[in-house]
Amino acid sequence: RGKVTMLTLIAILGVIGVLWYLLRGYIRRFSAGGVCMSSARLDGKTVLITGANTGIGKETARALAARGARVIIACRDVLKGVAVATEIRSDTGNQQVVVRRLDLADTQAIRHFAKDILKDEKHIHILINNAGVMMCPYSKTTDGFEMQFGVNHLGHFLLTHLLIDLIKQSVPSRIIIVSSLAHVVGRIKFDDLQSERSYDGGLAYCQSKLANILFTRELAKRLQGLRVTVNSVHPGSVKSELVRHSSMLAILFWLFSMFIKTPKEGAQTSVYCAVAEELEFVSGKHFSDCSPAFVAPQGRNEETAKRLWDVSCELLGIKWE
Numbered sequence: 585r586g587k588v589t590m591l592t593l594i595a596i597l598g599v600i601g602v603l604w605y606l607l608r609g610y611i612r613r614f615s616a617g618g619v620c621m622s623s624a625r626l627d628g629k630t631v632l633i634t635g636a637n638t639g640i641g642k643e644t645a646r647a648l649a650a651r652g653a654r655v656i657i658a659c660r661d662v663l664k665g666v667a668v669a670t671e672i673r674s675d676t677g678n679q680q681v682v683v684r685r686l687d688l689a690d691t692q693a694i695r696h697f698a699k700d701i702l703k704d705e706k707h708i709h710i711l712i713n714n715a716g717v718m719m720c721p722y723s724k725t726t727d728g729f730e731m732q733f734g735v736n737h738l739g740h741f742l743l744t745h746l747l748i749d750l751i752k753q754s755v756p757s758r759i760i761i762v763s764s765l766a767h768v769v770g771r772i773k774f775d776d777l778q779s780e781r782s783y784d785g786g787l788a789y790c791q792s793k794l795a796n797i798l799f800t801r802e803l804a805k806r807l808q809g810l811r812v813t814v815n816s817v818h819p820g821s822v823k824s825e826l827v828r829h830s831s832m833l834a835i836l837f838w839l840f841s842m843f844i845k846t847p848k849e850g851a852q853t854s855v856y857c858a859v860a861e862e863l864e865f866v867s868g869k870h871f872s873d874c875s876p877a878f879v880a881p882q883g884r885n886e887e888t889a890k891r892l893w894d895v896s897c898e899l900l901g902i903k904w905e
């Protein structure tokens with residue numbers, strides 16, 4: 585009887601193995617998701633991408649440099665950035681790939697960065713708020729904000745505020761905010777925004793990604809009619825360094841690697857939002873796989889979006905009407 589059970593088990597594993605072998609091409613193609621089909625060029629345009637030294641940001645930078653854009657890689661580790669810029673220059677033949685130091689966990693550093701950009705750049709046609717941190721142990725930014733809310737939302741909020749006049753002067757221009765499907769689990773805890781009373785790394789990440797969606801919608805509303813569009817993106821589940829703080833997710837990603845996008849596949853929706861001709865006047869929307877995507881009800885709440893805007897301005901000590 586034991587022998588029969590063993591043989592059945594081997595047969596089942598064998599069938600699964602054969603199915604996997606036969607279907608692996610289809611599964612990979614399906615998991616790769618949408619591809620940006622636009623062949624639009626970006627010659628003469630300047631693109632600024634945060635967190636472009638690795639992962640999705642790096643592949644977005646490579647794709648936009650290949651289309652002729654001047655690409656500013658904004659990252660906190662300049663050495664990593666320079667290595668990536670060198671690689672992209674040599675791959676694409678585009679020499680206009682530059683690196684600037686930006687630590688989104690420090691508002692002074694963000695102000696410094698923006699000041700240099702305003703001094704040195706004539707235009708920013710495309711801003712991609714891509715950098716992100718996920719499920720890190722509880723820690724605070726230099727200014728005392730919970731790390732994920734501070735970097736993923738507040739840091740980018742301040743950066744966008746400081747660059748908005750230059751972006752407005754560069755019309756038609758686009759702002760792309762990399763959020764996540766994880767926003768559906770998010771709630772903005774206005775009574776404990778910095779998770780000081782209780783901290784769950786996963787929920788804090790979801791809160792920050794919901795904040796990305798709400799910021800997108802509120803900013804789009806305020807920029808209506810100015811030819812600056814703002815859209816958010818869910819890149820898909822992408823193999824990158826994002827899982828560095830969660831061994832459980834790292835193992836899941838490894839186990840299901842066939843279903844996980846490569847960074848190049850994950851960059852497609854950001855690239856699409858940056859270049860697609862049909863999106864020239866589309867603003868305040870959310871995209872995934874190069875198509876409009878679902879936004880959870882809490883991401884469509886105008887009152888929450890306005891309240892988050894006001895609280896963010898207050899926390900950062902800025903006026904942004």
Ligand SMILES: NC(=O)C1=CN([C@@H]2O[C@H](COP(=O)(O)OP(=O)(O)OC[C@H]3O[C@@H](n4cnc5c(N)ncnc54)[C@H](OP(=O)(O)O)[C@@H]3O)[C@@H](O)[C@H]2O)C=CC1
Pocket residue numbers: 634635636637638639640641659660661686687688689714715716717718735762763764765818819820821822823824825826827
């Ligand atoms: N990978 C995925 O499955 C998904 C990713 N996303 C989103 O995509 C975006 C890109 O993530 P992904 O490429 O996967 O992740 P990576 O971890 O590979 O890249 C994240 C980038 O953000 C940078 N970063 C982190 N903290 C800071 C900081 N304080 N200041 C400046 N830069 C910082 C990192 O810099 P450094 O290298 O120095 O750490 C890195 O360049 C994120 O916003 C993420 O939330 C959304 C859904 C799914």
Ligand SMILES: CC1=C(/C=C/C(C)=C/C=C/C(C)=C/C=O)C(C)(C)CCC1
Pocket residue numbers: 763764765766820821833836837840843844
């Ligand atoms: C288990 C499993 C999956 C795992 C998905 C995960 C773990 C997604 C994580 C997303 C993250 C980290 C988003 C960040 O914003 C797939 C690939 C959907 C399909 C196969 C089964």
